[in-house]
Amino acid sequence: MGPEILAQCTDLLYREAAYLDERRWAEWLELYTADAEFWVPAWDEDGNPTSDPQSQLSLIYYDRRSGLEDRVWRIQSGLSAASNPPVRTCHIISNVRIAEVINDQPLVASHWQVQIYRPEKQHSFSYFGFYEHTLHLVGQRFYIARKKILLLNDVVETVLDVNHV
Amino acid sequence: MSAANELQSPWLTWEKDPTASVPYQVFLDSVVYEREQERLFRGPIWNYVGLEAEVPNAQDFKATFLGDTPIVINRDKDGALHAFVNRCAHRGALVCRELRGNRPRHTCVYHQWTYDLKGNLVGVPFKSGLGNATGLPSDFEPAHNSLHKLRVASYRGMIFVSYARDVEPLSDYLGTAMRAHIDRVFNRPIRVLGHTRQFVNANWKLYAENVRDPYHASLLHLFHMTFGMYRSSQGGGVTFDNKARHTLLQSYRRSEAEEVAAYKGTGIRSYQAKYTLSDPSLLKGRPEFPGLSIQTIFPSLVVQQIQNTLAVRHIIPRGPDRFELIFTYFGYADDDAEMQAIRHKQANLVGPAGLVSMEDGHAAEIVQQAIVRDKDAASVVLMGGREVADEESLVTETGIRGFWRYYRELMGFSVPASVTKESESWTHASSVSQ
Numbered sequence: 001m002g003p004e005i006l007a008q009c010t011d012l013l014y015r016e017a018a019y020l021d022e023r024r025w026a027e028w029l030e031l032y033t034a035d036a037e038f039w040v041p042a043w044d045e046d047g048n049p050t051s052d053p054q055s056q057l058s059l060i061y062y063d064r065r066s067g068l069e070d071r072v073w074r075i076q077s078g079l080s081a082a083s084n085p086p087v088r089t090c091h092i093i094s095n096v097r098i099a100e101v102i103n104d105q106p107l108v109a110s111h112w113q114v115q116i117y118r119p120e121k122q123h124s125f126s127y128f129g130f131y132e133h134t135l136h137l138v139g140q141r142f143y144i145a146r147k148k149i150l151l152l153n154d155v156v157e158t159v160l161d162v163n164h165v
Numbered sequence: 166m167s168a169a170n171e172l173q174s175p176w177l178t179w180e181k182d183p184t185a186s187v188p189y190q191v192f193l194d195s196v197v198y199e200r201e202q203e204r205l206f207r208g209p210i211w212n213y214v215g216l217e218a219e220v221p222n223a224q225d226f227k228a229t230f231l232g233d234t235p236i237v238i239n240r241d242k243d244g245a246l247h248a249f250v251n252r253c254a255h256r257g258a259l260v261c262r263e264l265r266g267n268r269p270r271h272t273c274v275y276h277q278w279t280y281d282l283k284g285n286l287v288g289v290p291f292k293s294g295l296g297n298a299t300g301l302p303s304d305f306e307p308a309h310n311s312l313h314k315l316r317v318a319s320y321r322g323m324i325f326v327s328y329a330r331d332v333e334p335l336s337d338y339l340g341t342a343m344r345a346h347i348d349r350v351f352n353r354p355i356r357v358l359g360h361t362r363q364f365v366n367a368n369w370k371l372y373a374e375n376v377r378d379p380y381h382a383s384l385l386h387l388f389h390m391t392f393g394m395y396r397s398s399q400g401g402g403v404t405f406d407n408k409a410r411h412t413l414l415q416s417y418r419r420s421e422a423e424e425v426a427a428y429k430g431t432g433i434r435s436y437q438a439k440y441t442l443s444d445p446s447l448l449k450g451r452p453e454f455p456g457l458s459i460q461t462i463f464p465s466l467v468v469q470q471i472q473n474t475l476a477v478r479h480i481i482p483r484g485p486d487r488f489e490l491i492f493t494y495f496g497y498a499d500d501d502a503e504m505q506a507i508r509h510k511q512a513n514l515v516g517p518a519g520l521v522s523m524e525d526g527h528a529a530e531i532v533q534q535a536i537v538r539d540k541d542a543a544s545v546v547l548m549g550g551r552e553v554a555d556e557e558s559l560v561t562e563t564g565i566r567g568f569w570r571y572y573r574e575l576m577g578f579s580v581p582a583s584v585t586k587e588s589e590s591w592t593h594a595s596s597v598s599q
Binding site: 040042044045046047050053054055056057058059060061062063064066067069070071073074077079080081082083120121154155156157158159160161 | 219227263264265266358359360361362363364365366385387388391440442443444446447489494502505506509510512513516517518520523524526527528530531534
């Protein structure tokens with residue numbers, strides 16, 4: 001796959017980061033296919049991330065986009081004290097590369113860091129790790145069919161949500 | 166003046182309605198924190214530290230904490246459990262630096278002092294010297310330089326340790342009522358699914374209160390109130406052991422008509438069914454237990470069953486204003502693939518990213534934030550009255566009152582007789598004014 005494809009993939013990742021940070025939730029969800037998998041593996045006690053969400057524990061796991069829709073509803077409702085007032089986030093993505101191409105669908109690997117600020121506590125912290133986005137081309141556009149988020153610092157600061165990683 | 170009285174005054178005043186309020190000082194004070202380590206975590210009680218299923222084989226070990234003391238539990242060659250403080254007898258380094266593993270002996274990396282699986286010192290490099298070096302003096306006794314050994318016992322696969330030499334048998338400590346529930350949850354071999362770890366910037370006892378408090382569950386938790394997983398109008402209540410130090414909160418569904426009737430006129434926002442889940446598969450479990458249950462074993466264990474998620478939660482104090490919370494999720498060894506998938510999907514409900522439990526850690530933090538300058542002020546723990554007794558209601562704080570009564574006893578915080586009288590008269594006055 002050529003540089004234009006990598007540029008398109010990178011653009012999608014950057015747009016996702018912007019939608020999350022700007023809380024443009026509907027547009028964020030729009031980036032995913034209806035059957036998209038969203039997966040944040042847990043780490044086992046031997047220090048390895050879990051490898052199968054069906055038989056091993058995850059920090060967050062959904063096998064379809066509707067699970068993310070419920071998360072978005074929760075955040076937007078303003079009714080959860082843990083998610084309101086909202087945190088401010090800043091997703092920074094780098095080292096973007098096409099790691100693999102399966103049936104013309106690129107698997108895009110990248111490194112990420114999210115700076116999180118909780119205005120309620122005047123407290124900043126960060127999570128960081130690696131992304132794997134599997135992208136499907138529908139018409140002229142790429143959609144996210146699978147996103148795996150490896151969280152390297154998995155000892156959570158009080159709460160973890162889909163926009164923190 | 167005894168040590169207990171020194172703490173009582175001027176530092177600690179448990180004066181305002183002592184059976185039904187808590188002075189905020191106990192959540193802030195490092196003197197109180199130090200005494201808890203001595204009297205609770207190293208005191209004459211049992212503390213939960215792990216599951217046998219986490220160390221299933223001979224020579225398996227797990228590193229964890231007793232209060233804030235790092236410890237190791239392991240099985241010896243014959244499979245017997247042993248526990249000791251994870252601190253080398255030589256210069257105090259951590260002996261086990263991994264969370265778990267399997268090995269025939271433990272060697273400290275600093276100077277390679279080596280211990281067997283019972284915690285006995287079995288090897289010291291250059292003990293007899295080298296060349297002109299004389300080694301350790303001849304009066305050095307390896308037997309007096311073991312790892313500090315703890316008493317260890319288990320019930321239905323849950324491992325407890327005690328720092329104290331003199332402690333009642335574990336099964337008596339748990340008591341009949343609590344054992345009956347543990348027997349139900351641990352009714353057959355379990356399989357550990359994994360762990361989550363989170364830090365919360367609050368005193369550990371604010372979380373200990375939270376898990377003994379069925380009153381908040383339908384009010385704080387958006388998910389419960391929206392999807393009807395837990396409602397205050399449900400059947401259920403609070404059961405204690407005979408010392409009211411442990412609690413079992415249970416809720417089960419009643420008919421819709423009964424619940425609507427119970428809510429009529431209360432004007433609270435619980436039980437609204439406007440939103441339906443986009444992904445209803447989340448709550449499509451299998452019938453397994455009659456309702457929801459949260460069991461607490463004093464001081465720092467929670468046994469949780471919410472839908473088909475089973476977990477033990479271990480509360481680890483990390484200073485007066487911070488604690489670590491470890492969820493160990495489990496299912497049963499005979500779960501089929503579909504049941505495993507259900508448990509993993511429903512793990513989205515609890516833990517640090519849990520749709521339900523996210524609010525609990527946060528609630529503890531906003532208390533810690535607000536009380537910072539008000540050590541002498543106290544909370545109000547009056548819901549359901551002043552009693553510490555089993556209750557067939559979910560709108561009660563009796564479980565919290567039981568916790569503090571036993572806590573005060575262990576900590577040596579007595580309540581002056583004059584204060585008790587005052588609070589009794591106040592009870593009378595407040596009941597008239599309502």
